Amino acid sequence: MNTSKESQKQMRKDFLASKPRSETFAYIVGDGIYINLTNRCTNDCSFCLRNNGDTAYGSNSLWLTREPSPEEVLSAIDSIYSDKCSSFVFCGYGEPTCRFDALVKTAELIKQKYPDKPIRLNTNGQSELINGEGSTSLLFGLIDSVSISLNSANADEYDALCHSVFGSRAYDAMINFGKHCVGNIPVVQFSVVEETLSNEDIEICKEIVAKIGAKLRVRKFISENDQNPEGK
Ligand code: SF4
Numbered sequence: 001m002n003t004s005k006e007s008q009k010q011m012r013k014d015f016l017a018s019k020p021r022s023e024t025f026a027y028i029v030g031d032g033i034y035i036n037l038t039n040r041c042t043n044d045c046s047f048c049l050r051n052n053g054d055t056a057y058g059s060n061s062l063w064l065t066r067e068p069s070p071e072e073v074l075s076a077i078d079s080i081y082s083d084k085c086s087s088f089v090f091c092g093y094g095e096p097t098c099r100f101d102a103l104v105k106t107a108e109l110i111k112q113k114y115p116d117k118p119i120r121l122n123t124n125g126q127s128e129l130i131n132g133e134g135s136t137s138l139l140f141g142l143i144d145s146v147s148i149s150l151n152s153a154n155a156d157e158y159d160a161l162c163h164s165v166f167g168s169r170a171y172d173a174m175i176n177f178g179k180h181c182v183g184n185i186p187v188v189q190f191s192v193v194e195e196t197l198s199n200e201d202i203e204i205c206k207e208i209v210a211k212i213g214a215k216l217r218v219r220k221f222i223s224e225n226d227q228n229p230e231g232k
Pocket residue numbers: 041042043044045047048049050093094095123124149162
């Protein structure tokens with residue numbers, strides 16, 4: 001490893017070591033309960049909320065002291081659940097599919113206890129690179145809606161913006177993940193951040209997503225203090 005990469009790695013370690021930590025495994029955003037399974041992620045997006053803050057929508061720090069078990073997540077959900085809750089969202093300060101087994105088990109527990117409430121997965125779409133292509137089918141029947149961060153109109157721009165550990169393979173894998181979800185998960189949506197793309201690229205993204213048979217959401221950049229639950 002060259003010196004520059006070593007020093008970047010050390011800077012990242014120092015950055016993470018300086019963070020306030022908590023056991024915020026679930027938190028409320030609007031009328032949804034969001035689930036914080038992990039701080040791991042295969043991307044390092046330049047617009048990531050985590051680069052600028054430690055919380056989201058008034059939560060405690062979303063940097064975890066440790067990764068929770070599915071049972072601990074359910075217990076955290078139970079402690080904040082009210083009749084106002086309309087859905088559950090796997091989101092948090094990391095990529096939920098980095099803990100695929102815990103994601104599936106937690107979704108099963110939620111479905112058993114709250115069968116009428118839909119579950120959404122917010123993801124970078126790289127699960128098939130992390131967990132293998134066959135893993136996607138384990139989400140079917142459990143996840144009611146998936147929101148995949150498309151972010152760019154092509155693989156090169158995606159790599160420049162998101163810095164995936166999978167490099168140039170990440171973009172196509174993310175698109176394929178979406179294709180495998182369409183028809184098997186009731187709502188499949190891709191998203192882009194308006195401020196990071198040109199209008200031309202947004203049009204290209206619309207075409208890509210239309211071909212797959214999914215929806216595109218063009219969302220605003222969000223900051224730590226943003227209270228708009230639709231911002232993420
Ligand atoms: S995929 Fe999400 S959690 Fe991971 S770096 Fe990008 S914005 Fe942050």
